[in-house]
Amino acid sequence: MLTVTPAPAIPGVAPIAGLSWSIPGLKEDPTLCLRCRASQGLCGKPVCPILLKYDAFARTLPMLEGRELDGSCPPGVFVGRYGYPRVSVGPLVSPLHGDTLLYDSPEQWVGRSVAEVVGFRTGLVRGKRPIRVTDAERPDRFIEGLQLLSRARESAEVDVRFRRPPRGHLSLSDALPPYGPSAPVERVTLDVRRVDEKVDRLVDDRDALASVAVEELYTRRVPVSRIQRAFSAGTLGRRGQRKFVPTRWSITAVDDLLGKQNLDRVRLLPELSEILLWRLTALDNRWFLAFLPGPFRYESIEAWYPNTLWNPSPDRLVVMGDHEGYRGRTTYASIGGCYYAARLAMSEAQLRLGRQGGALVLREVHPGEILPLGVWNVREYVRSALTGPPTHVADLRELDERIRETFAIPLDRWHGASALLHEARTQRRLEEFDRPR
Numbered sequence: 001m002l003t004v005t006p007a008p009a010i011p012g013v014a015p016i017a018g019l020s021w022s023i024p025g026l027k028e029d030p031t032l033c034l035r036c037r038a039s040q041g042l043c044g045k046p047v048c049p050i051l052l053k054y055d056a057f058a059r060t061l062p063m064l065e066g067r068e069l070d071g072s073c074p075p076g077v078f079v080g081r082y083g084y085p086r087v088s089v090g091p092l093v094s095p096l097h098g099d100t101l102l103y104d105s106p107e108q109w110v111g112r113s114v115a116e117v118v119g120f121r122t123g124l125v126r127g128k129r130p131i132r133v134t135d136a137e138r139p140d141r142f143i144e145g146l147q148l149l150s151r152a153r154e155s156a157e158v159d160v161r162f163r164r165p166p167r168g169h170l171s172l173s174d175a176l177p178p179y180g181p182s183a184p185v186e187r188v189t190l191d192v193r194r195v196d197e198k199v200d201r202l203v204d205d206r207d208a209l210a211s212v213a214v215e216e217l218y219t220r221r222v223p224v225s226r227i228q229r230a231f232s233a234g235t236l237g238r239r240g241q242r243k244f245v246p247t248r249w250s251i252t253a254v255d256d257l258l259g260k261q262n263l264d265r266v267r268l269l270p271e272l273s274e275i276l277l278w279r280l281t282a283l284d285n286r287w288f289l290a291f292l293p294g295p296f297r298y299e300s301i302e303a304w305y306p307n308t309l310w311n312p313s314p315d316r317l318v319v320m321g322d323h324e325g326y327r328g329r330t331t332y333a334s335i336g337g338c339y340y341a342a343r344l345a346m347s348e349a350q351l352r353l354g355r356q357g358g359a360l361v362l363r364e365v366h367p368g369e370i371l372p373l374g375v376w377n378v379r380e381y382v383r384s385a386l387t388g389p390p391t392h393v394a395d396l397r398e399l400d401e402r403i404r405e406t407f408a409i410p411l412d413r414w415h416g417a418s419a420l421l422h423e424a425r426t427q428r429r430l431e432e433f434d435r436p437r
Contacts, residue, residue, distance in 0.1 A: 064095060064181065069125060069160045071095045074104035075152040075192070078126050079232050081246035085134070089244060090127035090185050091149060093158045100155045106376030107223050110384045114283060117373050121178040125166050127185035133244040136234025145190045150233035151199040157191040178371060198222050203235045210237035214254055215261050224344075224379070228254045251375060252337035255344045260328065262347035266296055267326070269350070272357030275393035279406055280385035283377065284368025287385055288406050290399065291350070292358030292424055298346065299323035299420040300339045300361040303409050317409065323419045341379035349386040360420050364407045396424055 076092030094100045102108055103120045135143055149156060166181035198220045202213040213236040217227045232250035234242045245253065272293050280287040301321030322333040333339035346359040361382065393399050404411050415421055 064125065064166050067162045067165055067183075067186075069093055069095060069158075069162070069166070070097075071125075071158060071160075072097050072100040073149060073152075073156045073158045073190075074100045074102075074124070075149045075154075075156050075229075076104035076124060077146050077150050077229060077233050077247075078128075079244050079247045079250070080128070081248055083130075084246065086130055086132050087244065087246060088128035089131050089143075089146060090129055091146060091158060091160070091188060091190075092124040092126055092180075093160055094124055096123075097157070098155070104225070104229075105223070106225050106374070106380055109376065110282075110380050114369075114371060114373070118178045118371060122168070122180040124180045125160075126180060126182040127160050127162065127188065128182055129185045131244070133234070136242045136244050137240060142185075142188060145188055147203075147233050147235050148192050148195070149190060150229045150235055151195045151203055152192045153194045153196040156193065159189040160185060161187040178373075196222065196226065199226065199230050199235075203230070206239035208236075208238070210241075211257050211261075213237065214257050218258050218261075224254065224258070225376070248337075252340050255337065255340040255375070255379065259340055259344040259347050262344065262351060263296065263328065266347055266350045266356045269354055269356040271295055272353070272355040275395070275399055276353075276390035277393050277399070277402060278385045278388060278390055279402075280381060282381050283373075284366040285377075285381070286364040286366070286406060287381065288360075288362040288364075288403060289346070289382060289385055290358075290360040290362075290393070291353075291355075291390075292360060292420065294358055295326050296350070296356040296359070297323065297325050297420060297423075298343055298359045298361075299418060300333075300335065300342050301363070301414070301417050302335055302338070303362075303364045303407070303413070303417075305364070305366050305408075317413070319409070319413055319417045321417055337375040338378045341375040342382050345379055345382035345386060348383065358420050358424070360418070362403070362407070362414060362418075364409055366408075 071094045073091050073093050078088075078090060078092055080088040082088070092104060094103060103124055109117055109120070129142060131143065136147070139147060162183035163186050164183055166183040168181040198217060199222060202208065202217060205213065208216075210231065214227055214231060217230070218224070228247075228250050230236055231254055232245045232247050234244040236242070272291055274293060276291045278287075278289040280289075299321060300323075301319065303317065303319045305317065306315050320335060322329075322335055322339050342361045343359070346361065350356055350359065363378075391402075393402065400411055403414055407414070415425075
């Protein structure tokens with residue numbers, strides 16, 4: 001990775017004070033961006049990710065003056081993971097006043113463009129202060145404020161004094177979602193006017209396990225993103241066991257916990273006797289979601305076209321996935337948080353149907369997905385697709401035809417990667433045999 005600080009000038013674009021960037025891939029071809037100038041698509045992406053992020057920072061950084069920031073918090077709290085168990089923690093604050101809840105509510109981002117989502121992310125200034133994760137049990141005034149913020153129901157007014165003016169880092173690393181400017185925090189004053197009573201009650205319950213608290217909040221229809229925020233801020237769990245959890249880890253942990261709890265109920269349902277199918281195209285992703293007859297099992301497979309986020313190769317296609325049987329899995333899925341986010345959405349759909357069955361998620365990613373946006377993208381778009389009516393598929397032969405017409409990748413690549421499709425083609429069920437007279 002080539003790191004350039006401060007940011008070099010982009011032809012025809014005025015430089016932004018306080019912005020630096022890092023661009024992977026330029027070491028191999030340092031002339032690539034200069035030759036392209038956002039007009040030729042030499043990186044294979046339909047929209048220039050440099051200008052997309054640059055434009056978002058250009059709207060936020062000029063609104064920041066010096067070390068003081070008076071604005072609105074969505075509410076949002078960010079917990080870093082580097083240096084664990086000593087991590088950076090702080091509020092996410094918009095320079096704007098008023099209702100900024102949308103900026104940190106991924107449940108409301110379905111149907112939004114990439115530019116809009118990047119704008120939400122980079123429009124929040126991240127304050128940070130190093131703390132130990134166990135300090136959640138021994139909060140000082142700063143931590144108490146963050147924990148109160150984590151259970152707020154609406155936007156809160158915030159006054160922050162930083163140790164230095166906030167700076168932005170325009171990273172084009174495919175491993176990082178977009179974030180706004182950041183700076184170390186010296187002082188924070190919060191005005192939290194309304195908390196979520198459901199979250200507040202579980203925060204006060206110091207005898208309930210964190211897993212129990214997460215399940216109860218979910219049962220009471222608290223948004224998953226709000227549960228993840230409270231979990232990350234170390235406000236759930238038994239006395240003496242509460243800790244700050246890095247935001248990235250808390251998202252997957254909550255998706256995993258809720259998915260497992262749902263599946264304990266799914267396994268008690270009657271088995272599905274037909275094939276059901278949903279399809280969706282969004283953000284240049286093609287989704288193929290199917291339920292197969294029989295007991296519960298689950299598989300998620302991702303196929304990445306060349307010049308996409310996790311596959312920078314100019315000509316090689318990458319297909320990978322993970323699966324689990326009726327009893328679940330004990331190891332972490334190789335495709336990461338997307339596996340657990342999709343499993344939660346699929347388990348919710350099976351509960352609504354009142355049937356258990358094989359759950360198959362196929363995702364074909366095209367170069368139009370120019371930036372990593374986070375696993376909310378998987379959870380919320382799969383959820384959205386599954387709320388519509390399914391297509392009833394007669395048999396496996398028709399299912400194969402549907403796969404062919406949905407994806408650009410050949411059918412045999414999906415068959416070669418899928419354990420569930422292989423099992424469905426090779427194993428026969430008792431119902432297929434004639435009963436003895």
